[in-house]
Amino acid sequence: MLYIVGLGPGDKSVMTQDALDAIEKCPIIVGYATYMRLVKDMLDGKEMVSTGMRGEMERCEKAIELAAQGKDVALISSGDAGIYGMAGLVFEILANKDQHLDVKVIPGVTASIAASAALGSPLMNDFCHISLSDLMTPWDVITERVDAAAKADFVICLYNPRSKGRPNNLREALDIMLKYKSPDTIVGYGKDVARLKEIEKITTIRDLDEEDINMTTIVIVGNKNTFVHDGRMVTPRGYSL
Amino acid sequence: MLYIVGLGPGDKSVMTQDALDAIEKCPIIVGYATYMRLVKDMLDGKEMVSTGMRGEMERCEKAIELAAQGKDVALISSGDAGIYGMAGLVFEILANKDQHLDVKVIPGVTASIAASAALGSPLMNDFCHISLSDLMTPWDVITERVDAAAKADFVICLYNPRSKGRPNNLREALDIMLKYKSPDTIVGYGKDVARLKEIEKITTIRDLDEEDINMTTIVIVGNKNTFVHDGRMVTPRGYSL
Structure with missing residues (x-):
C-alpha cells in the first residue's frame, strides 16, 4: 500500500493522527529531505528515500515502484498532499502507465x-x-x-x-x-x-x-x-x- | 483563553494533536450538539454549552462571555473553524464590540x-x-x-x-x-x-x-x-x- 501523507504546516502538533500512524507503520519513507527533518524522530530504523527539491517525479516513481512490490510506503508531502502536492503526481503517473496500485491519501492542513x-x-x-x-x-x-x-x-x-x-x-x-x-x-x-x-x-x-x-x-x-x-x-x- | 477548534471531517483520527490538546485542557466546551458527539469520549467532567443548528451566534456570544471571565473555553467547529466556521463570527462579534480577547484558532482539515x-x-x-x-x-x-x-x-x-x-x-x-x-x-x-x-x-x-x-x-x-x-x-x- 502506498500512503501519500500530508504533513501539515510543519509542526507535528498540526499533523493528524492518521498521518502520524501512516509514518509509524510504514518501513519505507519517501520524501524531500527538508520534510524528512520535520518527522526525524519517527524515522529510526526505517528505509529512507530522499531526493532534492526538483526530484518530485523521481520520488513518486520510486514510491510507486516500491509499493508495487507489496511494500508499505509513506510518501510524505508538506501541507496537504492533494493541493499542489504529491498525490496528483502519483495518480498522473499511474494513469499514464494505466497501472493499478492501492493508494491511500491522508489529508493534511494546507498552508x-x-x-x-x-x-x-x-x-x-x-x-x-x-x-x-x-x-x-x-x-x-x-x-x-x-x-x-x-x-x-x-x-x-x-x-x-x-x-x-x-x-x-x-x-x-x-x-x-x-x-x-x-x-x-x-x-x-x-x-x-x-x-x-x-x-x-x-x-x-x-x-x-x-x-x-x-x-x-x-x-x-x-x-x-x-x-x-x-x-x-x-x-x-x-x-x- | 478562547480556543476555536476545527474538528476536521469528523473522525478523531483526522483531528490534529493541537485540536485534541485544546479540548483536553479546556474545562468548558461550547458547540453544536452534533459536533459534541464526535468527541463525546473526551467530555467527561466538562461543562458543555450546546445549542441547536441555528444557534451559531448564541454559541459564539456565550464562548466569548465565558472566556472574558478568564476561563479556558474550547469553541468547536466542524472542518476548519476559519472556513465558513465559527472563527469569523467570533472575530466579527469582538470587532463590533471593539473588545479584546485572547483567542487561538486551531486549524483543521476542511471538508x-x-x-x-x-x-x-x-x-x-x-x-x-x-x-x-x-x-x-x-x-x-x-x-x-x-x-x-x-x-x-x-x-x-x-x-x-x-x-x-x-x-x-x-x-x-x-x-x-x-x-x-x-x-x-x-x-x-x-x-x-x-x-x-x-x-x-x-x-x-x-x-x-x-x-x-x-x-x-x-x-x-x-x-x-x-x-x-x-x-x-x-x-x-x-x-x-
Whole structure:
C-alpha cells in the first residue's frame, strides 16, 4: 500500500493522527529531505528515500515502484498532499502507465488554512487558491484566473507567490487585482508556514513589501469587506450582527 | 483563553494533536450538539454549552462571555473553524464590540480537503471554494462568482450545495458553469464527510443526480483537464509526464 501523507504546516502538533500512524507503520519513507527533518524522530530504523527539491517525479516513481512490490510506503508531502502536492503526481503517473496500485491519501492542513488560523479568519467567505508558479501552468492562464477572481471579489490565496526565478509574478498579479480591488485591500501573509517559523504579517496591497515574500510564503488578499481588528485579519461571513 | 477548534471531517483520527490538546485542557466546551458527539469520549467532567443548528451566534456570544471571565473555553467547529466556521463570527462579534480577547484558532482539515483525499486528487490545480447558501451572501454575488470561476477554468468546490430550503441552487450553479464547462466535466462529491459517512461518488455534470446531494455534501467540479482513472478523480498539476 502506498500512503501519500500530508504533513501539515510543519509542526507535528498540526499533523493528524492518521498521518502520524501512516509514518509509524510504514518501513519505507519517501520524501524531500527538508520534510524528512520535520518527522526525524519517527524515522529510526526505517528505509529512507530522499531526493532534492526538483526530484518530485523521481520520488513518486520510486514510491510507486516500491509499493508495487507489496511494500508499505509513506510518501510524505508538506501541507496537504492533494493541493499542489504529491498525490496528483502519483495518480498522473499511474494513469499514464494505466497501472493499478492501492493508494491511500491522508489529508493534511494546507498552508492557507494554517496561515489563516495564524492571521485571524480571512477565509470566511468564498476564496480561491492560485499558484503563481508558471513552471507548470502557462502565465496567461494564471493571469486570467487572477483577473476573474479579483473581479468577482474572491479572497485570493497565492501559493508560490515569488521566487528568484520569478521575482515579478506577485507584482503582476497584484497589479491585475488593482483593476478591481482597492489599494487599501487587506493582505495577510504567513512566512515559511511549512517550516515552523510562522511569522505572519498584516498589511494592504499598497504597503506590501515584496522583498519580504518568497516561494514558501502564503499571501492572502482579502475581499472588499475584509478588515483588521485587534491585530487580526477578518473577512465577514455575511451575518448581520 | 478562547480556543476555536476545527474538528476536521469528523473522525478523531483526522483531528490534529493541537485540536485534541485544546479540548483536553479546556474545562468548558461550547458547540453544536452534533459536533459534541464526535468527541463525546473526551467530555467527561466538562461543562458543555450546546445549542441547536441555528444557534451559531448564541454559541459564539456565550464562548466569548465565558472566556472574558478568564476561563479556558474550547469553541468547536466542524472542518476548519476559519472556513465558513465559527472563527469569523467570533472575530466579527469582538470587532463590533471593539473588545479584546485572547483567542487561538486551531486549524483543521476542511471538508473539501477530506473529500479530495477520498476522491483522488481533484484539487491539484487552482481551485475555488464557493458556498451556495444565500442566507448570508446575496445570490447574485454567488452566481457572479460561479460564472467567473467557471470561465477561468478553476476547479470549483461547492459548500452547502443544496437543501430543502434551496433545492435549485445547485442546478442553477451547474447551468452557469455549463456556459463554459463541458457537460462531460468530471464531478466528485463526498456525502456527509463531516459526519463520518464518507460516501464518495464520481460522475459528470450531465449525469449528476441532484437528489443525492444535501447540505452537508461537498461537490467538487473539475477543470477541463480533470479525468478519471482507476476510480479516482484526478486534476493534473500540469507537469508534462
